[in-house]
Amino acid sequence: MTMPDQEQEKTPGAVPAGETPLATPPVAAAKAVAAAEEVSSQYFFGEPLVGFDPSEITGSLVVIEGMDGSGRSTQIALLQEWLESEGFAVQTSGLRRSNLVGRDIDELLAKNAATRLTLALMYATDFFDQVEHRILPALRSGTIVLADRFIFTLIARGVVRGINRDYMSGLYAMALRPHLTFWLNVRPETAFGREFKKAQAINYWEAGRDMSLSHDLYWSFIRYQTMIKREFEVMAKKHSFLELDGEASVPAVNKQLRQRIGEQLGIRATKYTPSAALAHLWR
């Protein structure tokens, strides 16, 4: 009746940018539309964000993705120090840090009160609030934004819970396209050891316990993170992730990150040793 099946064809917004040209506009307008879409797909995955002019971006958006225990936060702390010592302004972002709903999501997770779809949409709200109130203003002022996770984690989490893949990527069609996306790839078994060491326990959500995969928490964790990893593998190709071996030592991973980011920002010498405050991370 209202939203018939052909609707799916009418919504290629669901398709991440760069896939299919959106529509076939009339000849007269075709050029302008094509040009506008090229600009928009350069900055966004699909649709342009409402009321935002992408030409104002002077900073760089660097995303670090990877499963729990892949070493993202450690690397981001080190990169921030390195970039600041090089004279760059740095802003970080991550999941559940928005003023709008960050705390509400914490509460929902603690109470385990929301269904998968509600949770996915709350995370999307959290994401876009940060994009609009934190990331975009920073990028406009020439700041380097280091994002601890991005839409890819959020898409993967939805997809492994049975939410349609097109639906999830359509949700993030208006997300900014990062300048660099790194993927710290680790085996779930390694991640398990690291996560356990951090908290002496395994978190309910990190083990995907809402999915009833196994009553054995170790296997629940491994199966859940393996599913997430598979989704990352799918996206890695599509979105040209820069894959790094997250099992290598912290300095080795950091060196690779600095080299690639240095290239992006025009930093020639990428030598770095952490200050005393961060020395404990350098192992």
Next chain:
Amino acid sequence: MENLDVTQKAPRTEPTKSTLPQPGRPIPSRAYPGALIVVEGTDGSGKSTQLYLLKRWLEIGGFRLHFTEWNSSPLVKSATRRGKQRRLLTPTTFSLLHAADFADRCERQIMPLLQGDYLVLADRYIYTAFARDAARGCPARWLRNLYRFAPIPDITFYFRAPLEVAVHRILSGRPKLKYYEAGMDLGMSYDRAESFRLFQARIMEEYDKMVDTDNFVVLDATLAVNKLQKQMRDIVASKIDLKRFAPRLQESE
């Protein structure tokens, strides 16, 4: 005891294929036994009054029904309030927060009730989001995708009133329009009443676009309340097999 078994209907078996909302796949109304009736229209079109009267009619008749309102889930209430008070909401986050709210209601109330053979009456539905968020500039395609998990209504009543009538009803009845309600976030006018008028005009334009694509039953909201209600009841009775929702037989007597 044996007699009882004979008179009772055979229990419905659980469908082997999941009929729970599959985000990304619209749910046709044949996938569940219940029925969904929706009212839509701009503020001041009288739709809530009409749905209330329809509900009373059905309640008095003893039909199994549930009434649900747009934007009523406690889950996101605090976030919405905070966002509105501090004016944090942008067209995108405004839209997403309402979608989260709707998803919660859809997964925890609307779908289970439709599965459980209830008549569900909804005061505003996804078309409110399509009209209002598109009026704020959200891409139509993105919005359609966002709500793809929603079951399709059996009847969608669209209460259409001329802009001036609707605007007058609201402006004369309310001491002060709220910031987002008046569409002040769009920066169309510094005057709240004027901003509200412009915003409502855009919303109405969006509603009108959906009349054909989404099978709206258009009702003239300027008609007398009781006349309108009669039309509504006639349409409901003709389109929905109400007997299905009649009180269950007291077969044990």
